Amino acid sequence: MSDRLRLFNFTRRDDHVAYLWVLRAMDRLREVHQVQVDSEQVGAALAELARLHEELPFPADVRLRDRLDALHEDGVVHRFDDASRAGTLVRYRNRQSVYQFSELGYWAYTAVEGLLATRIQDANLSRLVFSDILEDLRELAVANRTGEPEQVYRRLSRLDSVMEDMGRRSAHFHVTLGEIMRSTDTSPDTFLRHKNALLAHMSDFMSELDRYLPRLDRAVREVEATGLMTLLSRAADADERPFMTFPDRLEDWRRRWTALRAWFTADGGETSRAGELRHATRTAVSGVIALLRQITEAQRGGVNRATQLRHLAEWVHNVSDEGAAHALMGAAFNMRSARHAGGAHDDDEQISPRATWWDAPGVEISVTLFRTGRAPTPGVPQPVRANRGARAALRHGQAAARAAEREAASGLARLGAYGRVLDETETRVLLKLLTRALESRTVVKGLVRGASGSGDAMAIHLVPSDTGSTIATSQGLLHIPGFRVELAGRFRGGGR
Numbered sequence: 001m002s003d004r005l006r007l008f009n010f011t012r013r014d015d016h017v018a019y020l021w022v023l024r025a026m027d028r029l030r031e032v033h034q035v036q037v038d039s040e041q042v043g044a045a046l047a048e049l050a051r052l053h054e055e056l057p058f059p060a061d062v063r064l065r066d067r068l069d070a071l072h073e074d075g076v077v078h079r080f081d082d083a084s085r086a087g088t089l090v091r092y093r094n095r096q097s098v099y100q101f102s103e104l105g106y107w108a109y110t111a112v113e114g115l116l117a118t119r120i121q122d123a124n125l126s127r128l129v130f131s132d133i134l135e136d137l138r139e140l141a142v143a144n145r146t147g148e149p150e151q152v153y154r155r156l157s158r159l160d161s162v163m164e165d166m167g168r169r170s171a172h173f174h175v176t177l178g179e180i181m182r183s184t185d186t187s188p189d190t191f192l193r194h195k196n197a198l199l200a201h202m203s204d205f206m207s208e209l210d211r212y213l214p215r216l217d218r219a220v221r222e223v224e225a226t227g228l229m230t231l232l233s234r235a236a237d238a239d240e241r242p243f244m245t246f247p248d249r250l251e252d253w254r255r256r257w258t259a260l261r262a263w264f265t266a267d268g269g270e271t272s273r274a275g276e277l278r279h280a281t282r283t284a285v286s287g288v289i290a291l292l293r294q295i296t297e298a299q300r301g302g303v304n305r306a307t308q309l310r311h312l313a314e315w316v317h318n319v320s321d322e323g324a325a326h327a328l329m330g331a332a333f334n335m336r337s338a339r340h341a342g343g344a345h346d347d348d349e350q351i352s353p354r355a356t357w358w359d360a361p362g363v364e365i366s367v368t369l370f371r372t373g374r375a376p377t378p379g380v381p382q383p384v385r386a387n388r389g390a391r392a393a394l395r396h397g398q399a400a401a402r403a404a405e406r407e408a409a410s411g412l413a414r415l416g417a418y419g420r421v422l423d424e425t426e427t428r429v430l431l432k433l434l435t436r437a438l439e440s441r442t443v444v445k446g447l448v449r450g451a452s453g454s455g456d457a458m459a460i461h462l463v464p465s466d467t468g469s470t471i472a473t474s475q476g477l478l479h480i481p482g483f484r485v486e487l488a489g490r491f492r493g494g495g496r
Helices: 002-012 016-031 039-052 064-074 089-093 103-117 129-146 149-182 188-225 228-238 246-264 273-301 305-318 322-333 367-372 388-415 424-440
Strands: 077-081 097-101 451-454 458-464 469-473 476-480 483-489
Touching: 002 016, 002 064, 002 103, 016 039, 016 064, 016 097, 016 103, 039 064, 039 097, 064 077, 064 097, 097 103, 129 149, 129 188, 129 228, 149 228, 149 246, 149 273, 188 228, 188 246, 188 273, 228 246, 246 273, 305 322, 388 424, 388 458, 388 483, 424 451, 424 458, 424 469, 424 476, 424 483, 469 483, 476 483
Parallel strands: none
Antiparallel strands: 077 097, 451 458, 458 483, 469 476
């Protein structure tokens, strides 16, 4: 690791910008397939760059060989001695060195260039990539099912690139978002200018992720159902990397597929990386909204949070004693001493007295006890509210019902129960009396002799009859087998 970190030593030198331009000149020559170059070729490339870039900090021919040798010591470039380049004896006697990017040195150079080219404006979550991933997974399943190794390799390579790009974009976006939120105190206008676009971008990304994540999960499992080992073997067969053996390529593709699967598939209760990204994005949305509220309140009050904290720190520093400082901080942050509340468990016999506080189950505490420290009481009995209107209405209805029944009883006693159709009120009065008579009947030697029942205005007698009787009512015919009904009023003028 130390050897690789040493590749970045040129960025720590005093003239690090000059070293960077030397590497840019070598990269420019590499683009035209001049891999091994000497100092004169590098100087010519620098002169060409100087005509295009005014900020080139030094003349092309100043200490160029020393810088190339220093880059060689750092491991960024390789140095070779090439005697064939000496056209004269003088040049042959002098050292004729050529330089070439080392593999790791080129990666270090491109990493520095990537860092310098990074812009905050490029940060995004790329919600449109999910449809492409789903299409590639489906095509990958078809290619493996039909036995097309080259198509399998192309789709896997594309998926690997897309997943790497999506991971890099998401990391870049959240790092940039954290940087924006951290520096908002100094530039709230920038945050307020982009807040709507930022929230809309994150909301659209979460909606798209929620819509595609189940489909991508199924697509990954469908690909594995076509034969994962066959898939990876075909990709390793079609892989054209000549410096790796087949087992190495197979292991490399297995590692890439495991990483891709972890993005969209969750097994064993673990969350997929896409799920983690959705959670992080949702948390970021909440953070942005909270920050927006803070900024709005600060602008409304004319004082931001940082200024408030500084004033509070100043007040705490200037108080007379430590107790006042604690009281001030407690009032500012709404901090108070812990309130201990307890209660008995519903079934305390099931809890061992030796159980610790950590192991014993919790008990439910009332809100009153939690907030005030006092046990809740049932309170003062509430007075019974008198509803005179309702009571009068009920009394009036009851009197009307009793009057109707008395009138019906009078009709029954005067006209009798046979030879006519009883209305609903008369039927109800007759059934009440009939029920009382049936409840009072007695059985003598297995025979029912008769029965009687009475109400306030009328009495009923059940007289045994061989043919029984039938009474017509508004609801239908009432058959009374074995008896005939005789009605008698308990007032003057009553009859059958």
